[in-house]
Amino acid sequence: MSASDLPDELWARVLELGAASSALGFRDLCCLAITSRRLHRLSLHSSLWSVLLSRDFPSQSQPSSSSSSSQQQQQVHPKSQYKTKFERHKVRMAEARRRVVFEAEARVLACRRRLAELEESMRAEGDRMKAAAQELDNLERVRRASVALNVWQPQVVRGRQKQLVQQCTVHVDSRLSDLNMELKV
Structure with missing residues (x-):
């Protein structure tokens, strides 16, 4: 058979x-x-x-309460109903996928913004570090000049050293230690 x-x-x-x-x-x-x-x-x-x-x-296939719509459903072949519901379902699934993609793109955009903010913050911090290093270098020269004032030197050199020390308005040793600590951090 x-x-x-x-x-x-x-x-x-x-x-x-x-x-x-x-x-x-x-x-x-x-x-x-x-x-x-x-x-x-x-x-x-x-x-x-x-x-x-x-x-x-x-x-979606629950029978409706109205008799006219149930008569219409009986006239429509179940294969046609299936096709219609499948197409609607396919559209809903495509929309759901698009929503997921849009949400992921929004998260990526937010991360990019945050990254740009962090990069800007790092640039600003780098600029502050350069300024602190420059100030540290200047203070080191002032400290050396201050030490040189206490030691005998020719009068011309002594005048330049005195001018450097007088221009400095903060206590050199404390500011030096502060800047060194800041650079280490």
Whole structure:
């Protein structure tokens, strides 16, 4: 006995069992429908598509309370209803994917902004570090000049050293230690 010898009722029952057990999906059913005229005819059974419709879209396939809309639903083949609901579902899924992409792009943009802020902060901190290093260098020269004042030097050199020390308005040693500490940090 070959597969072609089986009656249509058995084939229809096999297809219904496959759909009910989730072993046969709408894609499988569509693929079967294009294999032969017999399977095409069997795949159009409304009971088969009703099973797929209630399985794949359970919340959307609830019977409505109005009699006119239930009559319209009965006139529309379940395969057409399935196709309509599938297309709507596909559009909703595409919109959901777009929302996820937009949200990810928004997070990336926020991270880029934060990175730009951090880079600006680092540049400003670098500028402060350069200024502190320059001030430290200047204070070192002032300290050396102050020390040189206490040691005998020719009068010309002594005048320049005295001028450097007098220009400095802060206590050199404390400011030096502060700047060294700041640079270490």
